[in-house]
Amino acid sequence: MDLQPIIKVENLTKIYKGGVMAVDSINLEIEEGEVYGLLGPNGAGKTTTINMLTTRLSPTSGNATVAGFDIIRHSMDIRRMIGVVPQDLTADEDLSGLENLLLVASFYDVPKSVALERSQRLLRMVDLVEAAPRQVRQYSGGMRKRLELIIGLINEPKVLFLDEPTLGLDVQTRTTMWEYIKGLKRDYGMTIILTSHYLEEIDALANRVSIVDHGKILVTGTPAELKASLKGDIITFGFRTASDSEKLLEYPGGLEKIDAKDGVLKVRVENADKTLPELLSYLFQHGITLSTLSVQKPSLDEVFLQYTGRSLREEGASDRMKAMMNMRRVRKT
Ligand SMILES: Nc1ncnc2c1ncn2[C@@H]1O[C@H](COP(=O)(O)OP(=O)(O)O)[C@@H](O)[C@H]1O
Ligand SMILES: [Mg+2]
Incomplete structure (x- = not known):
């Protein structure tokens, strides 16, 4: 049992209504304790893949197991043992940071005293102790992303899914997030599945990476292997x-x-x-x-260029703009 990969994906496919082939028969095996990167441009199918693995979306065909549980038949078992930090911000803006943490903890039936203690520890980890009693509405983009990260950790997950954890963040805040993510692997041996379209992020964090484009996995390897292949x-x-x-x-x-x-x-x-x-x-x-x-x-950008015929760096720039606009919109409403 221990030798089984913690995540096994077989011919996983998602076709949305209207016929968009978002994920096209992908296969993946992720070992326990790995930080596994899915690298690809906007629209590659990363979020759709994460949503299926976290049982928020049902596949059109194919299947996957997470820690031995089937994503279709055992979705509740999976939900209990995973943490998810979705691409879109999910915290309730009218509640404080701490209230958000306690609310999510209650969904997992974490006893109140344990939840409080855990929340304090997590808030310390991402330097949000002082901000904790304040309404999330008043948080900066970086503070919100840090809060989203620890909301995903409140049930002490075995496997953590991070969908674009630093989208729209400035370089400094991004580097700080990287340190937190490295710490989760180092201190807790957590298995982390990370999507990103930032090459530097994948290079800095991932043990292994799959390059995805148009719903397909084009190549898989360690960042070093991929670079050496060029x-x-x-x-x-x-x-x-x-x-x-x-x-x-x-x-x-x-x-x-x-x-x-x-x-x-x-x-x-x-x-x-x-x-x-x-x-x-x-x-x-x-x-x-x-x-x-x-x-x-050769950098990962050249690897990407080699397999897709275009550069991710250029797309990243316009994407960051979009992400910033989105965050503003979210904050206004
Ligand atoms: N709810 C949806 N309905 C229809 N098409 C969708 C939906 N969500 C995403 N798509 C399409 O599926 C493709 C993959 O999207 P997504 O998984 O969000 O990619 P990524 O996260 O890599 O940017 C895109 O072409 C996108 O437009
Ligand atoms: Mg996405």
């Missing part, structure tokens, strides 16, 4: 004259182009230490000057 280094040239980019591509040694636009050319070479001096002397011979130059080892 051989070579990436050199990014910025040109003063956009047409100079073409000239460099005529380099007789041959260059593997990854991306080219607005006078910026990205190429992959086997070993930049060796190739770059040769490329520079080629540029010099042709009288081409550069405005910028950088070399990098």
